[in-house]
Amino acid sequence: MATTLATKRLSKELAKITDIMPDGLTLVSATDFTSWTIDLTVLDANPLYLNQTFRLKFLFSDKYPMEPPEVVFVSLHEPPRPIPMHPHIYSNGIICLDLLGQNGWSPVQNVQSICVSLQSMLTGNSKNERPEGDTAFVATNRQRPRDINFYYHDDKV
Amino acid sequence: MPPPNTPVAHTPRSLSVDFTESLPFHNITVPPPNTPSSALDSPHHNRQYRSRAPQVVEEAVETDSSEIDESQHIDYRALTYADTVNENLICPICKVAFVDPVDTECEHTFCKECIAHALEHNDVCPFDRNPLPQPATLTRSHKIVINQLDSLLVECSSCRAHVPRSMLRNHLDRYCKEALVDCPDKGCLQQVRRKLVDQGCLHNNIACPDCEGIHQEVAMSKHREESCEERQRQCDHCGTNILRCKQTQHEEECVELIVPCIWVQYGCEHQCKRGELNLHKLECNFRLMGPMADILRKEIQTLQSDVRYLTDKEQLQERRIKFLEGGQRESHRHSNYEEWSSQALTPLADSAQVEPLSESTNEYLLNLLGDQERRISQLSSALTELEGKQTMMLFNETVPIKNQIAELQSNQQMTSMHIRWFMNWRKEDQLRLQQQQRRFGGGGGCAGGSGGASESEVDGGGSSSELATPRRSPDSLTRGLVTKL
Numbered sequence: 001m002a003t004t005l006a007t008k009r010l011s012k013e014l015a016k017i018t019d020i021m022p023d024g025l026t027l028v029s030a031t032d033f034t035s036w037t038i039d040l041t042v043l044d045a046n047p048l049y050l051n052q053t054f055r056l057k058f059l060f061s062d063k064y065p066m067e068p069p070e071v072v073f074v075s076l077h078e079p080p081r082p083i084p085m086h087p088h089i090y091s092n093g094i095i096c097l098d099l100l101g102q103n104g105w106s107p108v109q110n111v112q113s114i115c116v117s118l119q120s121m122l123t124g125n126s127k128n129e130r131p132e133g134d135t136a137f138v139a140t141n142r143q144r145p146r147d148i149n150f151y152y153h154d155d156k157v
Numbered sequence: 158m159p160p161p162n163t164p165v166a167h168t169p170r171s172l173s174v175d176f177t178e179s180l181p182f183h184n185i186t187v188p189p190p191n192t193p194s195s196a197l198d199s200p201h202h203n204r205q206y207r208s209r210a211p212q213v214v215e216e217a218v219e220t221d222s223s224e225i226d227e228s229q230h231i232d233y234r235a236l237t238y239a240d241t242v243n244e245n246l247i248c249p250i251c252k253v254a255f256v257d258p259v260d261t262e263c264e265h266t267f268c269k270e271c272i273a274h275a276l277e278h279n280d281v282c283p284f285d286r287n288p289l290p291q292p293a294t295l296t297r298s299h300k301i302v303i304n305q306l307d308s309l310l311v312e313c314s315s316c317r318a319h320v321p322r323s324m325l326r327n328h329l330d331r332y333c334k335e336a337l338v339d340c341p342d343k344g345c346l347q348q349v350r351r352k353l354v355d356q357g358c359l360h361n362n363i364a365c366p367d368c369e370g371i372h373q374e375v376a377m378s379k380h381r382e383e384s385c386e387e388r389q390r391q392c393d394h395c396g397t398n399i400l401r402c403k404q405t406q407h408e409e410e411c412v413e414l415i416v417p418c419i420w421v422q423y424g425c426e427h428q429c430k431r432g433e434l435n436l437h438k439l440e441c442n443f444r445l446m447g448p449m450a451d452i453l454r455k456e457i458q459t460l461q462s463d464v465r466y467l468t469d470k471e472q473l474q475e476r477r478i479k480f481l482e483g484g485q486r487e488s489h490r491h492s493n494y495e496e497w498s499s500q501a502l503t504p505l506a507d508s509a510q511v512e513p514l515s516e517s518t519n520e521y522l523l524n525l526l527g528d529q530e531r532r533i534s535q536l537s538s539a540l541t542e543l544e545g546k547q548t549m550m551l552f553n554e555t556v557p558i559k560n561q562i563a564e565l566q567s568n569q570q571m572t573s574m575h576i577r578w579f580m581n582w583r584k585e586d587q588l589r590l591q592q593q594q595r596r597f598g599g600g601g602g603c604a605g606g607s608g609g610a611s612e613s614e615v616d617g618g619g620s621s622s623e624l625a626t627p628r629r630s631p632d633s634l635t636r637g638l639v640t641k642l
């Protein structure tokens with residue numbers, strides 16, 4: 001049952017997304033219902049992210065939408081897709097956002113709402129820096145993003 | 158020849174079968190007199206229906222409970238809706254129209270299954286994170302919501318017809334021609350589309366006449382039309398590729414096939430390709446006689462059938478007369494019989510003739526009674542069916558009206574709220590204007606300037622009712638001053 005719910009729900013979302021994709025988002029690939037890639041740009045003229053496009057990778061478990069998808073930024077040379085500079089985004093692309101954690105997630109959220117949240121998270125940022133202890137975290141972390149217990153320092157950013 | 162006093166009821170079948178079969182062009186609307194009602198509506202069908210009816214009911218009950226339910230499980234989340242569903246009827250979790258909607262304590266609506274699932278993972282309302290400790294109190298959504306969902310048109314996955322969502326189960330279980338039902342052969346465990354049920358079990362293997370491949374009879378026409386490798390051949394006459402199984406159909410319209418003139422039965426020996434037949438029609442020697450002969454032939458057929466009908470009617474009447482005469486004689490003899498028996502002079506021959514007579518009369522009357530009863534029960538069942546249909550129709554019609562009324566009511570409430578707000582605003586505005594005017598007048602023109610102004614200020618602070626009253630005349634103002642002093 002869970003498997004089919006995930007598939008059905010994602011096919012609904014996919015149909016809607018391919019119909020009208022919100023501004024600043026481009027569906028790159030969605031070959032199956034386990035992994036999608038979406039390109040994201042920031043809508044306003046935040047000088048930090050001017051003329052940059054970022055690539056998001058979504059991994060869906062068969063418990064989606066009851067459980068959150070795993071969402072990370074991925075970097076690429078061609079076309080250039082850097083990891084955005086943000087105090088809640090590690091340089092390996094892992095995002096520290098409570099919406100994507102077990103406790104912050106709600107099944108009424110969806111791929112589009114995640115993308116929009118990330119867009120606004122970048123729009124509102126003015127600090128050109130990585131999270132505290134980024135180098136150490138990136139060097140040592142072997143956990144999957146959703147299993148990491150982030151301490152959500154401040155939710156305003 | 159039946160005995161002279163045999164009542165009609167003894168031979169209804171043969172009689173009416175004769176009628177229906179011998180009068181193909183003649184619609185019998187007036188039945189022969191004295192025909193028992195069972196003979197009215199072709200007894201053929203009647204008997205079939207009656208003998209089969211209980212079987213049908215048994216089948217329906219059986220399949221309803223188990224077999225169809227399993228094989229034709231409806232996945233309500235995979236339905237295709239005829240129109241775009243209103244956003245308000247979409248479950249935020251599964252993103253399709255609610256299935257079995259329930260409301261949370263915080264008045265958010267989800268499918269019963271969806272919210273149960275979500276609460277297993279996190280016991281808060283998925284919408285507003287309002288804590289919903291287990292076991293959560295979930296109430297069935299308002300009837301309006303349910304009705305709206307019930308009336309959504311969905312596509313039947315079998316026959317593609319659009320039916321209201323609440324009727325889909327019923328449609329698949331009873332009416333859908335394409336739905337799979339159990340094979341009419343009880344020993345066969347396979348399923349077949351409802352439209353083929355009348356043809357008996359079609360699950361035996363037969364060989365394809367074209368490629369000799371073995372297929373089930375039920376799948377044969379599809380095989381011959383779509384997948385058989387030998388399914389196509391060239392028409393011998395026109396050369397186009399045709400399906401082998403459709404050859405006879407094609408031959409009826411192939412323009413290159415040699416066919417006889419349409420008046421062949423009246424003697425025209427002309428033969429030509431079908432495509433050229435129209436040319437021949439214009440010059441055929443029989444072009445005037447043919448239609449004439451056709452009309453005459455039809456006329457004769459009608460007359461023949463009329464004659465047959467009248468003969469039957471006459472026979473029937475004759476029999477009826479004989480029956481009535483027999484009845485009279487019987488009652489007459491009956492009294493005689495008692496007389497004779499008391500005198501011990503009973504003639505054997507007479508008594509032998511009397512007994513079967515009274516028996517057959519009773520039987521005839523009983524038959525009549527039975528027929529009437531059957532008709533009444535038929536009528537009453539038709540009536541119940543009609544009643545059900547009407548209730549359903551009424552229900553379907555009232556639901557949208559109810560919804561519209563609710564919408565209008567809320568609109569009306571909104572408007573009245575706006576008006577009330579606007580009135581208040583106007584009142585306040587007016588008040589403000591008056592106050593301004595008064596203050597302006599007091600400062601400018603009054604003779605006892607300073608005294609009057611300070612008084613009105615004190616007044617203003619003291620009572621609000623005075624504020625609300627229209628501008629006071631200088632008279633009343635001084636009077637107030639005097640009384641206070």
Ligand SMILES: [Zn+2]
Nearest residue numbers: 263265282285
């Ligand atoms: Zn809620």
Ligand SMILES: [Zn+2]
Nearest residue numbers: 248251268271
């Ligand atoms: Zn749902």
Ligand SMILES: [Zn+2]
Nearest residue numbers: 313315316333
């Ligand atoms: Zn159907």
Ligand SMILES: [Zn+2]
Nearest residue numbers: 340345358360
């Ligand atoms: Zn069968």
Ligand SMILES: [Zn+2]
Nearest residue numbers: 365367368385
């Ligand atoms: Zn074949």
Ligand SMILES: [Zn+2]
Nearest residue numbers: 392394395411
């Ligand atoms: Zn042909």
Ligand SMILES: [Zn+2]
Nearest residue numbers: 418425427441
């Ligand atoms: Zn001719």
